[in-house]
Amino acid sequence: MKAQPVDYAELHCLSNFTFLRGASHPQELVERAADLGYTALALTDECSVAGVVRAHEAASERGLPLIIGAEFTTVQEHRLVLLATDRAGYGQLCQLITLARGRRAKGDYALELNDLLTEPLDGCLLLWLDGDEADLQGLAQRFAGRTWLVAELFATADREQRLADWQAQAQRLGLPVVAAGDVHMHARGRRALQDTLTAIRLGRPIAELGYALFPNGERHLRPLASLQALYPPEWLAETQAVARRCRFHLTELRYEYPHELIPSGHTPSSWLRSLVEQGARRLYPSGVPGAVQQQIDHELALIAELAYEFFFLTVEDIVRWARTQGILCQGRGSAANSTVCYCLGITAVNPAEQSLLFERFVSKDRGEPPDIDVDFEHQRREEVIQYIYRKYGRDRAALAATVISYRPKSAIRDVGKALGLTLDQVDALTKTLTWWDSSEELPARIREVGLDPDAPVIQRLIVLVRELIRFPRHLSQHVGGFVISQGPVSALCPIEPASMAGRSVIQWDKDDLESLGMLKVDVLALGMLTAIRKCFDLIEGWTGERLQLATIPRDDSDTYAMIQRADTIGVFQIESRAQMSMLPRLKPANLYDLTIQVAIVRPGPIQGDMVHPYLARRAGREPVRYPSQAVRDVLKRTLGVPIFQEQVMQLAMVAAGFTAGEADQLRRAMAAWKRKGGLEPFEVKLKAGMAQRGYSPEFADRIYQQILGFGDYGFPESHAASFALLAYASSWLKCHHPAAFTAALLNSLPMGFYAPAQLIGDARRHGVEIRPVDVLFSEVESTLESGPQGVPAIRLGLHRIKGMDLAVAARIVQWRRQLPAGQPARGAEALRQGLMQIAGLGREQMEALAAAGALQSLSGHRHRAYWDAAGVEAPTPLLGRPQFAEGQPLLSAPTEGEDLLADYASLRFTLGRHPLALLRSRLDAHGAICARRLRELQTGRPVCVSGLVTGRQRPGTASGVIFMTLEDESGLINLVIWPKVLEQYRSAVLHAQLPLIHGHVQNEDQVVHVIARHLEDRSDWLGGLAVASRDFH
Structure with a gap:
């Protein structure tokens, strides 16, 4: 007779957020558990809840109850699992993890047995895995009615003996037994990867590990029938008793920003309004325009309705403190759509002048919190971070995490060592890889270094590397995303030390926070703000005049003439190779042009085929037509081409009937569709809405294709406008104070695209x-x-x-x-x-x-x-000073x-002659001309050039084309290397310090390139000269 199926909840499961132990993503575990018919799954990573949000999202989609817990090994070598039963228990678990992590350096923890006896844990269940029985008796009294012995059985010869041992122990202690699986992977197929992770963790090859490896591949989520054959039915049933007691759900978390910023006699709304009105009077000394006041009232009403006042007040306090310390700062991103942020001094862009869209920043229908990014001087940002810690305390303020995941190079390095490859072989393999090489290209790269991709060990390497890519390796700190709360952050998510002294981070990243609707403040570092402030200091020391960003003259013709010549080395945002190629074509003549310039050289506009139509219309080579007045109102400033995210949202609203909330949902889908898909419903609604309003199918198709382009990253106008302000300010300083500007750049490195040698040469x-x-x-x-x-x-x-x-x-x-x-x-x-x-x-x-x-x-x-x-x-100590002067040696x-x-x-540069000046006779003998002469040549002219490599770039939108910048004694040379040429001369393209290139000239719109046809590595001519280049940043 066939046994009746049983109900089972897995209560002990590690994901790959138990770094180098777990061999499956949280989502894979949830999917597999749901497919197998489990009634619940507990994610119990070791001293961590870093993977629970990902598991929560997957479990919500599948309707599988998720239990949150953690595995621990105490200092006394007890092994146990704690499960949260409710909101209080979850907070207690997080605070216990915080305590244990805080005692050790990053990546380690220390939990004492006494912590389990003294810390508040009444909301947690204790599952005992292994350890001293006498200590368990004490814990069982503390966790009365909440303690289980865990039986983890596998298909091994000693199964019957282990069953008897657990039964005897349960009788001695009077404790129930519950079944669990010690799960390390979602499926048996990850066994080889799990062994590899063990080898990486222990720092030894797999062949030397012996009993350090699991004896079989049983530690996966097993079918119910397999579990039924192994465990007594009452132990399986007990998993249901445990699962029923674990009722906590992550949606119960509530997050509040600090309250203490509100003075007596004010409410959050009244104090925010007071600060905004003070700022408005300062910005508009002749009176606040009616339209601006109306926008302020609209924004404040929405902020109050959504209870975001404390968020805005917290950011305003940080910015105000930084300015009292003389630290330059400026908000960017979607926050620059807000007149409230402008009046609070958080952002520098006036939304009224830019026709910006507040709903891009805050909307009732968004379903996600607003995001305020503030840039601070990169050399002084630490002062701001420590101010936040001082003001709110380490228990109420912490940085968000960033999950550092395996990429091809790091995966090859670690897997190669685990499989026993020599260090020379591993180094050769990693050196030949580039960031764009996918795992599919591994066999070709392996062959390049003289290894056989068909050899069994190399075949294993390829398979394991492909599995390991995108696995989390460790947590690092976010570039500046702060979580600041009214209560302890550790009651929401554990805090642990960062590797950097004086920093602490939570165990969730920005995507986790966004998924749970938690607000963060991005305290970011921007090198150009440091350079500008230092330039102001140098100018004041030289002239006595104290400049400020707001006092830099606007619309300076000399500055825009310099920009149009692409004379922008060192200038913020418009100094890259691609930007400098665009400047003579677009010819920015005002701040809005500069905003377009910043935004248009991005993957979104390029992939959406927006660049060439815009340039053609700007140059008068193509007429500008609009299908309706409504579309004209949205696109007239960009000549009928949607360049900014806000324009796409507005088009969806005016041409297809989207609400503001639906338009924002479209924006989010645009940004994520290449990774997650999900644009199809919007395509249907967009095209149907446009057809209903009389727009042609061709127009609808063109707009949709442009929307697809934004999946490759497009700027909101507010963000581009914020950056344009700094681009103009730095350009003005370079134009009118070149010495001070260059000195300030040198004093602010590392930053930007150029090394000291290029900055000095340009000056x-x-x-x-x-x-x-x-x-x-x-x-x-x-x-x-x-x-x-x-x-x-x-x-x-x-x-x-x-x-x-x-x-x-x-x-x-x-x-x-x-x-x-x-x-x-x-x-x-x-x-x-x-x-x-x-x-x-x-x-x-x-x-x-x-x-x-x-x-x-x-x-x-x-x-x-x-x-x-x-x-x-x-003089020597023994003999003292010599009595007679010794002759000076004659040194040449x-x-x-x-x-x-x-x-x-x-120094990494020279103030003497450029290295290529010393090589010019040899270069002349090979027919290589200098950079200055290239400007005189017409398109198609064959040419030979050479120079020191200062940078290599491979934009994701360039179809595999590599752009290389060379420098000789007369200037810079721009190379274009097509994919076929790259494959033929890969080593010279990727590694040469001094290449000799044959190709032809492309000279259009005052922009000169050399299209490479043949490359030779002549680095040996440098005689050991070490030249650094900025490659693929």
Whole structure:
């Protein structure tokens, strides 16, 4: 007779968020449990709830009850699982995880047995896996009526003995037994991957692991019939008794922003209105326009209805504090659609001037919280972060997490080691991979490094790498997303230490927070804000005038002329290769043009075929037509082409009858359709709505194709407008204060697209004198000095020396300032006495200064400086100072080539002749012309060029084309490398520092490219010169 099917809930299950143990995604576990007919699934990752939101989403779709818990191993080596029964129990579980994680460094935890006896855990159930029986008796008293022995049985020879042992233990302790599976994977097919994860975790090859591996592949979600054959029916039934007691659901979580920002006598709404009105009066001293006041009232009413006042007040407080400290900051993203944010000083874009759409930011129908991103100076953002921690405490403020997942390179490295490949083989494989190589291309890359892709071990490697890609590897901190709450954050989600000192993070990422409707403040870092503030400081020190972003003159013709020439190296947002190619074509002449410029060089407009129609209409080569006045009102500023997300939303509303909420749902679907699909219902509604309103099928199809393009990333207009303000400000500074701007950029690195060598070369081409690092003249950072005709020159700072500690640089400056006025130190004696004794520099630091040429004023050329730094003339402690002067050795000055190599090794640039100037005769012999001559050549002209590689890019929209930038002594050369050429000359394209290229010229609209046909790697001509390039960022 066939046994009746049983009900079963899995109560002990690890996902891949138990890093390097679990071998399945949370979603896979939920799907498999639902397919097998389980009545519930408990996700019990080790000391973690990092995967529960993903499991919750999948469980909600499948209608499978999800139980939330965690597995722990105590310091005393007890193994157990805690399950949350209700909201209070979930909070207690999260706070216990926080306690355990907080005792150890990132990635580890320490739970004491005593914690289980003393911490509040009355809302949790205890499932005992293993450990000292005497300790279990004490816990069973604390968890009276809430403790179970867990029996985990597998098809092994000792099954009957293990059954008897559990039954005997249960009788001794008077505890019920419940069945569980110690699940590490959703299906048996992940066994090989689970073994591989074990090898990675233990740092040993699989072949050496022996009993460290599971003896079989049974730790997966098993069919009910298999479980019924293994377990007594009462143990299976007990899973239902446990599951019925676990009633908590993640939707019960409620999140509040801090309340203490409200002064006495005010409500949240009245205080927010008061601050907004103060800001409006400051922005409109002659009176707030009626339309602006109407918009303020509309926004405040909606904010109050949705109870978002505390959110806006919290962000306003952070921004206001930063400004009191002189920290430049500016909001961006969809928040710039808000007049309230503008009046609060959070954003700098006036929505009334841009015709922005508030519903892009806040809407009753959105179903998700608003998102406010604020950029702060990147070198001072830490001050803002620590202010947040001080104000709210570490229990009420924490950064969101980012899940770091395996990519092809990291997967190959770890799997290769696990399979026993040599380090040389693993290194060769990872070096040949690029970010765009998919796992399907692995066999070709493997063949390139001389391995056989058909060998059994390599076949295993390929399979395992494909499985491991996108697996979570560890949690890191989000770039700046803060969760700040009225109550303890740890009652919502556990907090754990970040790897960076002074930081703590929750175990959920931004997508988890968004899924649960939780608000976060993005405290982001922007290098250009640092550079602008430092530029303001330098200008004030030079001229006495204090500039501010708001006081920079608008509509400066010289600035826009510079932008139209694509003379924008170092300028925010419009300095990339693609942007510089677009500038002479679009020719921005005002801030709105610049907003379009920022937005149009993005995958969305490019994929949606919006760029060429816009440029053609702007140049008058194509007429602008609108199918209706309503569409004209939406698209007239962009010549009939939807470039911004807000325009797509508005088109859906005016041309297809979408509500504001439906339009926002369309926006979210646009952004996610390539990953998740889901645009089909919108296509039907959009085309039907347009047909109903008399629009042609061709127009509807064109709009829908443009919407599809936004799936590849498109800017909201508000975001582009915020960035355009900084693009213009940095352009104006470059145009009118080139020395201060370049010095500020050098003092703000790393940031932007260009290395110091390119920034310095560009400044020199603009007539700025650059003076070398020198211990007698340099400050810690680069500064301005008086140059010819009173024009400022740049004195490079000591911080430019490779490996220079800023504290050491500060001591050098302090030593120099103590020198007697008018008596500069000279010679080895001053060098020894001053730098080595007063400034406390050791021999290694002295040699670093000598290598950088920073001792020239003291010792002369590098060879002499090295001799002095080596302490050859220093007195010995035993013999004291010699009685007779010793002769100075005659040291020849280094050659120009030797100086060049030393400059690049120590500074990464040279103030001498460009390296290619020294190679020009050899390049001439090979027919290579310089960058300056390219501008004179017509399209189609065959050409040979060469230069130092400064950057490689491969935009996702470019169909596999690689863009490479070279630099020679006269300027920059732009290369286009088509996929066929890449495959033929892959090594030279990806790795050459000095390629020699044959191709032909493309010279259109003042933009010159070389289309590569043949490449040779001539890096050996550099004689060991190390040149860094910015590749594929």
